[in-house]
Amino acid sequence: MSYIDGFVMAVPTANKDQFIRHANSGDSVFMENGATRVLECWGDDVPDGKLTDFRRAVQAKDDETVVFSWIEWPDKATRDAGMEKVMKDPRVSPENNPMPFDGKRLIYGGFAPVVELRSH
Template identity: 40%
Template sequence: MSYVDGFVLPVPEKNLAAYRKLARKSGRIWREHGALAYVECVADDVEPGKVTSFPQSVKLKPGEVVVFSWAVYKSRRHRDQVIKKVMADPRLGDSMDPKKLPFDAMRMFWGGFKPFIEL
């Protein structure tokens, strides 16, 4: 079995290129420090729901798009080791400063998940 971190966030369409650049850099660093996979996806078919949905979950505003991302690790312990290395990596510098991110970090959510089925 593995372990997965999942992220959902709103990105202004005008900042999508800047986000892509940051995500590409971050993904390389995650992989270098041991993540087995790193994937960034932009919403393609995520209509607002009646009760809940991806757009509602991040309080999507006009001109924004939902991004769904995940990283895969060997285990929770491995994830914790990778994250510790990633957060200490000087190449990220101040690019993780919430004031300098190309999206509203206050509307981002994430969490760690233990798969219970892997096919």
Template identity: 45%
Template sequence: MAYADISIASVPDERRDAYRAFCEKAGSYILSLGALEVADYWGDDIPDGEVTSLPMAVKAAPGETVVASRILWPDKATRDAGWEKMMSGGGEGMGDMPFDGRRMIFGGFTELVTVSA
């Protein structure tokens, strides 16, 4: 059963190109660990909230944009093995994050329903 890692972060607007380069390098590296697909998204319609919101969740500052990433794995076992390799190597195949990783939120999800065209 498919497994996904989802993350949300906040990137300074002036680091958009650096973020794109990071995503390309990290994505290739993660695919080499067994992922099926890596997708990264630059937010352009992220509303502020009064009680909760994506910008609040990552403590986005003025001049920062909320970004989202999805890593699709064939199953949780492949994901766990991939993450173990990534962490044992210090993530060196990914390069330096052009954002404050302490404000990133992330988690792993078991596929429940997929509807496709």
């Protein structure tokens, strides 16, 4: 079964095009290092919750949009090896590809799927 890295961030809505350029520039590095799929999803229907929600999780401001992203890997070993290479690649360094959002409010984690359903 695969392994997933998940990310949630608050991106200034005015930076949408800049975010897409940032993602297009950096996401290919993950693919070159073993990822099988990368999705960057711009918030479209992100409701406020009663106790918690995506917006509160990343302290999104009124002029920011929540972005939900994930990277699929064939397995954790490929992910670990691939991430080590990605983090050393100058194409994803903040100097060469600065994040168009506040990286301190980015939340992320690695996940081992326990249920997977697919349509054919």
